[in-house]
């Protein structure tokens with residue numbers, strides 16, 4: 716998606732440790748017009764698929780998933796929580812994932828009320844790096860008996876292996892920008908096309 720690549724080139728910065736900082740528009744301050752265009756792009760890619768529900772993971776997936784849902788007939792957005800809460804009652808599906816930016820393991824929890832056998836689910840997230848967050852959501856869907864129709868990602872770091880692993884497993888992964896390489900010293904970012 717040219718608009719997203721242009722924005723990454725303009726406002727993204729490369730940090731040591733394979734971190735692309737895009738918090739000016741994607742995962743701290745949010746550009747909702749851009750999110751809306753991202754939702755339209757996923758709707759085009761996944762046209763013809765049955766999507767009953769969008770599943771994402773807190774925190775950064777929530778905003779983009781909500782805008783995306785507007786392009787899928789206002790389907791509900793469910794986000795997996797990364798902490799137990801008194802607000803999480805009843806039975807739950809849960810697993811754990813290692814958080815790329817927080818560098819620690821988190822629980823990943825969805826109430827059984829909001830993920831059901833036979834649900835056709837689109838998974839959405841802001842970043843795909845090693846694929847841990849997506850593997851966690853896939854595990855919850857498998858436990859629930861939900862059908863994964865596809866995976867929409869804003870920014871995939873193609874030099875990390877999450878995307879390859881998911882595609883090798885047969886998932887339809889639509890990443891709107893795939894970073895082929897980035898250099899923390901020069902700041903250079905190149906995209907895969």
Ligand SMILES: O=P(O)(O)OC[C@H]1O[C@H](OP(=O)(O)OP(=O)(O)O)[C@H](O)[C@@H]1O
Pocket residue numbers: 742772773774775776813814815816817840841842843844845846847848849877
């Ligand atoms: O493919 P992976 O290696 O799993 O990396 C991608 C995940 O990392 C980030 O989550 P993180 O927990 O770092 O931050 P967040 O709370 O801002 O979403 C991002 O939002 C993705 O969910």
Ligand SMILES: O=c1[nH]c(=O)c2nc[nH]c2[nH]1
Pocket residue numbers: 733734735736737738742815816842843844
């Ligand atoms: O802001 C972010 N930058 C990244 O490079 C990254 N990788 C996973 N999650 C990420 N979030």
